[in-house]
Amino acid sequence: MNSRRLRGLIRKEFLQILRDPSAIAIAFFLPVFLLFLFGYGVSLDARHIPLAVVVDQPTAETSAFVGGLQQSFYFAPKLFPSMQQAQAALMERRVDGIVWLRSNFSRQILQGNTASIGVFVNGVDANNARIAEGYLQGVWQNWLQQRALAAGHPLIVPVDGKDRIWFNPALRSRDYLVPGLIAVIMTLIGALLTALVVAREWERGTMEALMATPAQMAEILLGKLIPYYFMGMGGMLLSVALAVLLFAVPLRGSFAILLLASTLFLLVALGMGLLISSVARNQFVAGQIAIIVTFLPAFILSGFIFYIPSMPTAIQVITHIVAARYFVSILQTLFLAGNVWSIILWNSLALLLMAIFFLGVTLRRSHKRLD
Known part of the structure; x- marks a missing residue:
C-alpha cells in the first residue's frame, strides 16, 4: 500500500464531498432535522x-x-x-x-x-x-x-407501594428516543451516503478512471472509507451536542467509550454501504437497497422505538443480525445509566465482528475490473 497514493485518494474524496451539497446535507443537516423532528414533534408521553x-x-x-x-x-x-x-x-x-x-x-x-x-x-x-x-x-x-x-385519620390500604424509577425518573420519552435516534442518523450517513456516492461514480464513469490508476483496490476502498468516517463522526458529535445541550438528555457514561462504540458501528455502516455499492452500480437501486437493508431495520428492529422483547420470537431472532440493535443498546445505556460494562462489552464485540465481516466481504468482492 502506497501512502502517497492513499493521501491523494483521500484528498480527492474530500474535494468531491465539498463540491457535493447533497453529501453535506445528509451528513450535517439531516441529523439536525431528525433530532428536531423527534425531539419536539414525536412523543410517547401521554399529557393533557x-x-x-x-x-x-x-x-x-x-x-x-x-x-x-x-x-x-x-x-x-x-x-x-x-x-x-x-x-x-x-x-x-x-x-x-x-x-x-x-x-x-x-x-x-x-x-x-x-x-x-x-x-x-x-x-x-x-x-x-x-x-x-x-x-x-x-x-x-x-x-x-x-x-x-x-x-384527621390515615388512609389504611392493604399494601403501600413505594415506586422508584431508575435511569429516567422524569419518564420523558425524549430521553429514550434521542439517543436511539443517533444510531439511525449514523446509519443514514454511513450506509446510505456511501452507497449513493460510490454508485454515482459508477454512473459518471469516474470509477473506471480509478480502476485505470496504479492504486490497489484496498487503497481505493480506504480512500472512500476514511473521509466518510470523519463525516459520520462529525454527524455523531453534532447529534450528541444537540442531545445534551438542546434537549437536556443526560450523558452519564464515558464520552471516550461513546466515541469507540460509534467508531465500531460506523465501520459496520460504511462496510454495508460499500458492499451495496459493489452490488448495485445505479444510484436509485443503491438507495432503495440501502433503505430496505439498513435504514428500515435500524428504525423498526433496533429497539429505538419498539420494545424488542414484546416482538414475536421469530422477529426477535432476526433483530440479532441488525447492527443498530447493539448500538442502540450501548447508546441508551451510556446516556441514561452510565458505564454498564456487561452491556457495553458484549454489544461492542458484536459490532466488531460485524464490522470485520462486512469490510472483509467488501474487500473480497471488490476487484479492479469492470464486470
Missing part, C-alpha cells in the same frame, strides 16, 4: 389527555375529585351535563375517556360504603388507554389520601 367528566349530583366531594383532575398535568377535563353527550364526544374522538360520578357517589362516601366511579377509556390506542387508566388510579388514590388527612 382530553377527558369528559359527568357529575350527576354536584357536591363538595365531587367538586374535590374534579378539582384533582383539573390540577393534574396529565388530564384536560371537560364537564358534560349528561352521559349521552359525553358518549357522543367519545365517539367523535373529541375526548379520550369519560369519568362518571353517579348521583349516589357522595351519599355512599358519607355513609362509609364503597363508592364506584364509572370510567370509560378509548381503547383504539391501547398504549394510551393503559396510561390513562394508570393516571386515573393515581388521581383517585391522591384524592383518597387528601380526604383522609382532612378527616
Whole structure:
C-alpha cells in the first residue's frame, strides 16, 4: 500500500464531498432535522389527555375529585351535563375517556360504603388507554389520601407501594428516543451516503478512471472509507451536542467509550454501504437497497422505538443480525445509566465482528475490473 497514493485518494474524496451539497446535507443537516423532528414533534408521553367528566349530583366531594383532575398535568377535563353527550364526544374522538360520578357517589362516601366511579377509556390506542387508566388510579388514590388527612385519620390500604424509577425518573420519552435516534442518523450517513456516492461514480464513469490508476483496490476502498468516517463522526458529535445541550438528555457514561462504540458501528455502516455499492452500480437501486437493508431495520428492529422483547420470537431472532440493535443498546445505556460494562462489552464485540465481516466481504468482492 502506497501512502502517497492513499493521501491523494483521500484528498480527492474530500474535494468531491465539498463540491457535493447533497453529501453535506445528509451528513450535517439531516441529523439536525431528525433530532428536531423527534425531539419536539414525536412523543410517547401521554399529557393533557382530553377527558369528559359527568357529575350527576354536584357536591363538595365531587367538586374535590374534579378539582384533582383539573390540577393534574396529565388530564384536560371537560364537564358534560349528561352521559349521552359525553358518549357522543367519545365517539367523535373529541375526548379520550369519560369519568362518571353517579348521583349516589357522595351519599355512599358519607355513609362509609364503597363508592364506584364509572370510567370509560378509548381503547383504539391501547398504549394510551393503559396510561390513562394508570393516571386515573393515581388521581383517585391522591384524592383518597387528601380526604383522609382532612378527616384527621390515615388512609389504611392493604399494601403501600413505594415506586422508584431508575435511569429516567422524569419518564420523558425524549430521553429514550434521542439517543436511539443517533444510531439511525449514523446509519443514514454511513450506509446510505456511501452507497449513493460510490454508485454515482459508477454512473459518471469516474470509477473506471480509478480502476485505470496504479492504486490497489484496498487503497481505493480506504480512500472512500476514511473521509466518510470523519463525516459520520462529525454527524455523531453534532447529534450528541444537540442531545445534551438542546434537549437536556443526560450523558452519564464515558464520552471516550461513546466515541469507540460509534467508531465500531460506523465501520459496520460504511462496510454495508460499500458492499451495496459493489452490488448495485445505479444510484436509485443503491438507495432503495440501502433503505430496505439498513435504514428500515435500524428504525423498526433496533429497539429505538419498539420494545424488542414484546416482538414475536421469530422477529426477535432476526433483530440479532441488525447492527443498530447493539448500538442502540450501548447508546441508551451510556446516556441514561452510565458505564454498564456487561452491556457495553458484549454489544461492542458484536459490532466488531460485524464490522470485520462486512469490510472483509467488501474487500473480497471488490476487484479492479469492470464486470
